[in-house]
Structure formats: structure tokens, C-alpha cells
Amino acid sequence: MSSAAERQHAGPPQPSSLQTPVLQRELDATHTWQGPGGAKPSQITRWMSKRGVIAIRSFVIFIALWWLLALWVNRPVQLPSPLRVAIALGGLIAAGEVSENALISVSRLGISLVIAAVLAIPLGFLMGLRREAEAIIDPVVELLRPISGIAWIPLALFIFGVGDILPLFILVYVAFFQILLNTIAGVRNVDQRLIAAARTMGVGRWAVLRYVIIPAALPTVMVGIRLAFAAAWAAIIAAELIGAPSGLGFAIEWYRELLMSPKVFAFLVVIGIVGYFADLALRALQRWLTPWAQGTELA
Amino acid sequence: MATTNRAPKLKLSNVSKEFTAPGTGQRTVAVADVSLEIQSGEFICVVGPSGCGKSTVLNMVAGLAEPSSGTIEKDGVPITGPGADRGVMFQDYALFPWLNVRDNIGFGLRHGTPGKELSRSTREERVGHYIELVGLAGSENKYPHQLSGGMRQRVALARLLANGPDILLLDEPLGALDAQTRLILQVELLRIWGETAPAEQRKTAIFITHDIEETVFLADRVVVMSTHPGRVKAVLPVDLPRPREETIRAEPRFGHLAEEIWGLIRDEAYRAIA
Numbered sequence: 001m002s003s004a005a006e007r008q009h010a011g012p013p014q015p016s017s018l019q020t021p022v023l024q025r026e027l028d029a030t031h032t033w034q035g036p037g038g039a040k041p042s043q044i045t046r047w048m049s050k051r052g053v054i055a056i057r058s059f060v061i062f063i064a065l066w067w068l069l070a071l072w073v074n075r076p077v078q079l080p081s082p083l084r085v086a087i088a089l090g091g092l093i094a095a096g097e098v099s100e101n102a103l104i105s106v107s108r109l110g111i112s113l114v115i116a117a118v119l120a121i122p123l124g125f126l127m128g129l130r131r132e133a134e135a136i137i138d139p140v141v142e143l144l145r146p147i148s149g150i151a152w153i154p155l156a157l158f159i160f161g162v163g164d165i166l167p168l169f170i171l172v173y174v175a176f177f178q179i180l181l182n183t184i185a186g187v188r189n190v191d192q193r194l195i196a197a198a199r200t201m202g203v204g205r206w207a208v209l210r211y212v213i214i215p216a217a218l219p220t221v222m223v224g225i226r227l228a229f230a231a232a233w234a235a236i237i238a239a240e241l242i243g244a245p246s247g248l249g250f251a252i253e254w255y256r257e258l259l260m261s262p263k264v265f266a267f268l269v270v271i272g273i274v275g276y277f278a279d280l281a282l283r284a285l286q287r288w289l290t291p292w293a294q295g296t297e298l299a
Numbered sequence: 300m301a302t303t304n305r306a307p308k309l310k311l312s313n314v315s316k317e318f319t320a321p322g323t324g325q326r327t328v329a330v331a332d333v334s335l336e337i338q339s340g341e342f343i344c345v346v347g348p349s350g351c352g353k354s355t356v357l358n359m360v361a362g363l364a365e366p367s368s369g370t371i372e373k374d375g376v377p378i379t380g381p382g383a384d385r386g387v388m389f390q391d392y393a394l395f396p397w398l399n400v401r402d403n404i405g406f407g408l409r410h411g412t413p414g415k416e417l418s419r420s421t422r423e424e425r426v427g428h429y430i431e432l433v434g435l436a437g438s439e440n441k442y443p444h445q446l447s448g449g450m451r452q453r454v455a456l457a458r459l460l461a462n463g464p465d466i467l468l469l470d471e472p473l474g475a476l477d478a479q480t481r482l483i484l485q486v487e488l489l490r491i492w493g494e495t496a497p498a499e500q501r502k503t504a505i506f507i508t509h510d511i512e513e514t515v516f517l518a519d520r521v522v523v524m525s526t527h528p529g530r531v532k533a534v535l536p537v538d539l540p541r542p543r544e545e546t547i548r549a550e551p552r553f554g555h556l557a558e559e560i561w562g563l564i565r566d567e568a569y570r571a572i573a
Contacts, residue, residue: 200363201458203406216397
């Protein structure tokens with residue numbers, strides 16, 4: 001349980017209704033303390049400290065620095081200005097190239113995450129529950145794990161050639177270890193008292209697995225899936241750059257060969273944005289599957 | 300409760316438990332040669348300094364740990380593993396965080412042996428009954444992290460009772476609560492145990508605590524344990540009348556008993572902090 005929850009049950013029956021004003025007072029106090037000359041915080045100070053506004057401000061500063069750097073370098077092929085990139089992006093969106101390639105990459109990612117999860121989660125449960133299985137499989141896992149997925153691309157080119165299989169293979173490989181190791185950790189770290197509690201209620205071994213160990217390990221498995229996504233999204237571009245006839249990575253390589261830097265940059269922007277929204281979607285899935293894990297270190 | 304010639308509900312005979320440290324192989328004796336007979340319907344409190352093996356004894360009765368030597372029998376049958384006939388309430392309640400109050404209480408009925416023969420509606424009825432009994436009506440759909448410590452404790456108690464065990468094993472169930480809530484729940488615990496009912500309808504309870512006044516307030520007999528290794532130092536009958544009210548704490552006899560127990564523990568308690 002989180003320390004916040006611990007503090008709550010020492011208090012009156014409905015502490016949540018009481019806590020908001022306290023928190024608000026603390027925030028106000030912080031503002032006053034930050035305010036110039038001890039004056040009351042102005043509307044502008046309040047507005048400037050909102051999270052969304054901070055994000056926009058950081059973003060604007062980033063664009064400005066980029067622009068200055070682009071002016072200083074003054075070689076559009078090497079570093080196009082944000083405006084050129086924005087125009088290129090607009091053109092690519094209008095032509096349907098962004099949605100087409102993004103859809104291909106996201107589909108590959110989704111399929112490979114599902115395959116990796118289907119392979120890694122049962123294996124992780126087996127290794128987490130059975131010491132013997134872990135002793136046999138773990139050495140192989142530890143040997144393969146440090147080898148980056150990208151290192152397999154040359155070999156995969158020999159085996160699969162350029163096509164749809166190669167990026168899937170690389171992504172499954174990358175995602176597999178993240179999910180596997182987190183699943184093992186999740187199963188190992190299941191609170192033994194929950195298992196003991198179930199057993200003293202006359203719950204059998206299979207029911208303990210199904211109704212205690214699986215739900216108890218699920219938050220950690222979900223963390224593994226999110227880490228797998230991050231690793232796979234980083235690897236997909238490399239895999240498509242070399243080994244695929246389509247996708248965001250392929251598009252970058254295509255426009256690089258044509259020396260169309262603004263379009264290369266435009267696709268980089270797309271990679272960032274799609275990755276961000278995919279992570280938001282995974283977080284939403286996590287909240288939906290494991291709402292009780294909110295407020296713990298796993299949320 | 301007077302000792303009679305009836306067969307004991309629980310019989311611990313020369314029970315010892317040794318733990319071996321995995322790395323060094325060093326052996327520690329947690330419990331040494333504990334013998335104890337507990338009658339049906341008795342409320343037993345086990346008190347002792349930390350490290351006296353009181354939780355280990357409870358776990359062995361629950362079937363979660365095996366004695367290294369000696370035997371534990373329930374109704375004359377040796378205990379070989381955990382079972383729903385011996386319900387445990389853990390110190391930090393061990394509620395399932397992904398289940399709401401109703402599903403936590405109904406867990407054993409739904410997935411374990413106690414509900415095997417029951418229809419769905421009977422199970423739901425029973426869960427509802429215990430929700431009422433512990434005063435959780437209106438909170439059925441809340442999750443453990445949304446509850447106060449006192450409410451979690453009630454969920455754990457209702458979950459324990461819903462499975463219909465004939466032995467209640469309570470491992471410092473009130474330990475995490477503040478002093479006031481604790482006093483209130485002590486009275487409530489006695490009511491739920493069956494203090495006002497005839498003695499033969501009461502469940503058998505083993506209650507572990509390190510709070511001396513709590514033992515005097517609750518118990519029929521107090522088992523005082525000593526540490527290194529964990530042994531039974533004394534068994535004291537508590538001859539205070541039932542049902543016990545708050546006012547009993549002010550009576551001289553209550554103070555004398557608490558004093559007597561403290562006298563048995565004092566030296567070791569001082570040694571533990573020295």
C-alpha cells in the first residue's frame with residue numbers, strides 16, 4: 001500500500017474530502033512563496049504554473065532553439081528549419097503517406113507485441129513459479145538478452161530477406177525479453193500472504209494460480225508490456241530502415257536517398273508523436289486492467 | 300472456561316520448529332517443545348516478546364508451516380496442510396487489492412472448499428450477512444485501498460467468518476490500528492466470536508498479540524511465551540466474567556492479571572531493547 005493510503009486510515013472516516021482543501025492551501029502557500037515581493041500570486045503566475053502550459057512553453061523554446069540552430073547552420077539539407085519541416089509534414093499528411101506508413105509500423109508493432117506477450121507471459125509464469133524451469137531456461141535468456149535486436153538485422157536479412165517478416169522478428173525479439181523478465185519478477189514478488197490467505201480458505205492450487213497469482217502479477221506484467229513497447233518502437237525504425245519495403249523507417253530512408261531532409265524530419269516528428277500516443281493508449285489499457293495498482297509504484 | 304475431560308479441539312504435543320538459513324546453513328530454533336491443549340469454544344491469547352515464535356505456532360496450526368518435530372492434532376486428526384476449517388486473519392489483513400469488499404469476503408466461498416456445495420444465491424446471502432455483521436453495509440463495492448485501517452480489518456474478519464471455520468487464528472489482527480479503534484474492535488470481536496451465546500456455540504479462537512491488556516480483556520486463558528527459543532512460559536486462566544464490558548478494565552482483578560503477565564515478560568522485554 002502506498003504511504004498516502006497509510007496516512008489516510010489514521011484519520012477520520014472520509015479523509016479524501018478533507019484533503020483537497022489542505023492540498024490546495026499548500027499549493028497556494030507555494031505560490032505565495034514564489035511570488036515576487038511576497039505579493040499575492042497574480043492570475044498570470046497561476047496560469048503559467050499549469051502543467052499543460054509548462055509543456056507548451058518547453059515546446060516553444062525547443063522550436064525556437066531549433067530554428068536558431070537551423071539559421072546558424074544554414075544548410076537546409078543537413079538541418080531544415082521547423083517551418084520547412086512543418087510544410088513537408090503538411091504535404092505528406094495530405095498525400096496520405098503519413099497515415100499509410102504510420103499504420104503499417106503501428107500494425108507491425110501491435111502484432112509483434114501480441115506475439116511476444118503470448119510467448120513470454122506463459123514462459124515467465126513457468127519460470128517464476130518453478131525453480132527447475134528457471135534454472136534450465138535462465139542461462140539462455142541471460143546469454144541472448146544483452147544482444148541488441150538491431151544486431152540481428154544482418155543475419156535476419158540473410159534468413160528472411162527484405163520484407164514483412166524481418167521487422168516482426170526483430171520486434172518480437174526485443175519485446176520478448178522485457179515482457180519475460182517483468183513477468184518473472186511479477187510472479188516472484190506476489191505477496192506470499194495473499195497465497196497463504198487463499199490456501200487457508202481451502203482454495204486449490206489451480207484456483208490460487210488463476211485467482212491470486214495472475215491478478216497479483218498483472219501490474220508488473222503490464223509494466224513489462226509498456227517497456228517492451230518502448231524498446232520495440234525504438235527498434236522498429238532501425239528494422240524498417242534496412243529490412244522492410246514500407247513503414248516509417250522505410251519512408252525516412254527513402255527520402256534520405258532523395259536528399260529531401262524536410263520530409264525525413266517530418267517522419268521523425270511522426271515517430272515521436274505516434275510513440276507518445278501509443279504509450280498513452282497503453283497507459284489507459286493498464287489503468288483499465290489494473291485499476292487497483294494506481295498510486296503504487298507500478299502505475 | 301473450566302477444563303473438562305472432553306477431548307481437546309486442538310492438541311499441540313512437543314511441537315518444535317527449526318529454520319535453516321539458506322546461505323550459511325545455520326539453524327535457528329524458533330519454537331521449542333510447545334505442548335498445549337485447547338478446548339472447543341475457548342478464546343486463547345498468546346502473548347510474548349517479538350521473536351518468541353508466536354506467529355510460527357499459529358502458522359503451524361494453520362497448516363502453512365510444518366513442525367520440525369512434535370504433532371498438532373485437531374479433533375484427534377493430525378494437521379497436514381491448510382484448510383478452510385482453520386481460518387486465519389493476518390496482521391496486515393492480506394486482502395486481495397483487485398477485489399472489492401464483497402468479492403474479498405466471498406473469495407473462499409467462490410473459489411475454495413467452503414462454498415462447494417452452496418448455490419450462488421446462498422453464497423451471496425452469506426456474504427451479505429457478514430457484511431451486515433461487521434458493519435460494512437454501503438461499502439460493498441469499495442476496494443481495499445479506498446478503506447480505512449479499521450474497515451480493512453472488518454473486511455478481513457468478515458472474510459474469515461464467511462468461510463465458516465471452526466477455529467479462528469488471529470495474528471495480531473488489531474496491531475495496525477490506533478488505540479481507540481482497537482478498543483472498539485476488541486468488544487466487537489468478542490461479540491462476533493459469540494461471547495453472548497452459550498459456550499458450546501462459540502468458535503475456538505487463538506489470538507496473537509503483544510498487548511497485555513488486550514489479552515486480559517479477550518482471553519479465557521493467556522499463553523505467555525518466552526524467547527530464544529520460543530517456549531510456553533506460563534498459561535494463565537482469566538477468571539473475569541463474560542460478557543466483558545469496557546468497565547472491566549477499571550476493576551482491580553483486571554489490573555492484577557495484567558501485572559502478573561507483565562511480570563512474566565518484563566525481564567525479556569527489557570533484555571530485548573537493551
